[in-house]
Amino acid sequence: xxxxxxxxxxFTRHRAKLxxxxxxxxxxxxxxxxDPAPGxxxxxxxxxxxxxxxxxxxxxxxxxRPASVGYAQTVPRGVQDSISNFRTNFATPAYVVNDMxxxxxxxxxxxxxxxxxNTTFGLGGLFDxxxxxxxxxxxxxxxxxxxxxxxxxxxxxxxxIIGPSTERDLAGRIADGFLxxxxxxxxxxxxxxxxxxxxxxxxxKRGRYAGTVDSLLYDSAxxxxxxxxxxxxxxxxxxxxxxxALDPYADTTGANATDxxxxxxxxxxxxxx
Amino acid sequence: MRxxxxxxxxxxxxxxxxxxxVLPGRALALTDxxxxxxxxxxxADINAVIASGRSEAAMIxxxxxxxxxxxxxxxxxxxxxxxxxxxxxxxxxxxxxxxxRGYIGRKYGKRFREFVGGRVAVxxxxxxxxxxEVSGTVILRNEAPFEVRFLVSDxxxxxxxxxxxxxxxxxxxxxRTEIGALLDQNGGDIGRLTAALQRAG
Numbered sequence: 001x002x003x004x005x006x007x008x009x010x011f012t013r014h015r016a017k018l019x020x021x022x023x024x025x026x027x028x029x030x031x032x033x034x035d036p037a038p039g040x041x042x043x044x045x046x047x048x049x050x051x052x053x054x055x056x057x058x059x060x061x062x063x064x065r066p067a068s069v070g071y072a073q074t075v076p077r078g079v080q081d082s083i084s085n086f087r088t089n090f091a092t093p094a095y096v097v098n099d100m101x102x103x104x105x106x107x108x109x110x111x112x113x114x115x116x117x118n119t120t121f122g123l124g125g126l127f128d129x130x131x132x133x134x135x136x137x138x139x140x141x142x143x144x145x146x147x148x149x150x151x152x153x154x155x156x157x158x159x160x161i162i163g164p165s166t167e168r169d170l171a172g173r174i175a176d177g178f179l180x181x182x183x184x185x186x187x188x189x190x191x192x193x194x195x196x197x198x199x200x201x202x203x204x205k206r207g208r209y210a211g212t213v214d215s216l217l218y219d220s221a222x223x224x225x226x227x228x229x230x231x232x233x234x235x236x237x238x239x240x241x242x243x244x245a246l247d248p249y250a251d252t253t254g255a256n257a258t259d260x261x262x263x264x265x266x267x268x269x270x271x272x273x
Numbered sequence: 274m275r276x277x278x279x280x281x282x283x284x285x286x287x288x289x290x291x292x293x294x295v296l297p298g299r300a301l302a303l304t305d306x307x308x309x310x311x312x313x314x315x316x317a318d319i320n321a322v323i324a325s326g327r328s329e330a331a332m333i334x335x336x337x338x339x340x341x342x343x344x345x346x347x348x349x350x351x352x353x354x355x356x357x358x359x360x361x362x363x364x365x366x367x368x369x370x371x372x373x374r375g376y377i378g379r380k381y382g383k384r385f386r387e388f389v390g391g392r393v394a395v396x397x398x399x400x401x402x403x404x405x406e407v408s409g410t411v412i413l414r415n416e417a418p419f420e421v422r423f424l425v426s427d428x429x430x431x432x433x434x435x436x437x438x439x440x441x442x443x444x445x446x447x448x449r450t451e452i453g454a455l456l457d458q459n460g461g462d463i464g465r466l467t468a469a470l471q472r473a474g
Contacts (some may be wrong), residue, residue: 079458136417211387215380222454229450230442237441 041232042155049158053224056163057217064206065214071200072207079206082126087197088137089118089125094180097142102148107138142179143172147239156228164231300412303432306423308405311432315343315423316393316409322389323422332385337378345426345433346374349445352435357461365463372470377448379474390414391402403428404435411439 043049072080092115099108101134115132116136120128131137146168147153154167162173186194206213220226322335334440342344350373350418351358351366358366391413404426412418424436436445455473459465 081415212383215384220454220457221451225450226447229447232441233442233446237438273397 006218041228042153043228044155045157049156050224052158052160053227055160056158057223060217068206069204069210071203084198084201084204085122086125088202089115090120090182090194091180093182094176095138095140097179097181098142098145102140107140110135110138141172141205142175143169144239146172156232166226168234281453288354303405303427305398305405305439307427307432308407309395311343311425311434312407312409313395315339315434316395320392323385323391326389329383329386333379333382336382337374341374343434345429345435346370347428348394348435353449354443355449355453357456361463367468369463372467376470376474388413401420
């Protein structure tokens, strides 16, 4: 069989799959730009985002916060952890897919191994024996895959229900909903268990980190600006691994140069006076 | 005779020159060991406070003391003002810095109780531009460990940290956002900002 013939068969049989596989490459080709400089914020929808942020706060105050504090106080920690483990385990095949799309072979192997161990010895993912063996989850998502393929971060978004995000991360979250091979294997009534675990896990986290979230949302002078600042810094750190994109000192040009080294800035440097 | 004095003076002058060449070099060069030493002492103090399990008020006092001893408070306070710092007098900045110190102590001291039973371990140190970055791991009960980084400089005359990053979130940038918003709310008036900080945290 000649090579062109083989390629033609491959293309005709697997056209749809190839198109999906090539999508990141196409996106990469379209986008020359990379992430914004550290400390830089791209927020063209700020007025709308601020209104949505106030909506999120109202929902949090009325529903999410009371429910989550009650949940964290009444449900034993062991049960909360099992729900969280179950949810993570269910999402693990999607981590593997994203690891492969990001060409992170070791992460893909670790996550695949975790899925096997935790689904069997961890009783369907309720427990996390793999972490006790020294292999904690290596979470990954399609937002990270888009970042890997040099899709720019895009505008900052305040999304109802979800909370802080960016154009790239929101696209990633939507894609992640379709990316998990396990989701296609689970029939409809059982799928509600997964959704329920997701909701409970979120309640548990909101309850457990109530102090941090409350201080951010209700004690900040400008909770919108502070949420945006915290989300972007943390997300850029997550995506760049070592924190290079978030390097507070990597920025030597532009208006944010003063964020880098407080000592080199003439008006910020008391020793220079 | 005269020749001898000149020679001696010349020798002395040469010695002084050599000394002058060596001294500032020494004063400027912060070593890995010094930066790491500062963070190790800081972390030992933090570990002692979170192990003590004392009351919130006591932990606020402890944290304020730690912040004073190991952080370059004036530079952090000033950098949180941003370019606006230029508009204010030395006395105004001094009063603001004092209020900032108390505000930080209350705000972060309160949170120390969440770390009871945990500890911080120092990992690596590396030079970055004019400062050193010391990274560590925060190990809490029932939580996944997370990374903390301290940025240490000796530009103040001795090694002190000027920023702390928890999972990439910089305390200095966070407070800069906060102080910026507070200054706006108070019409750009540093006196009112200082008064607001005395109540906040």
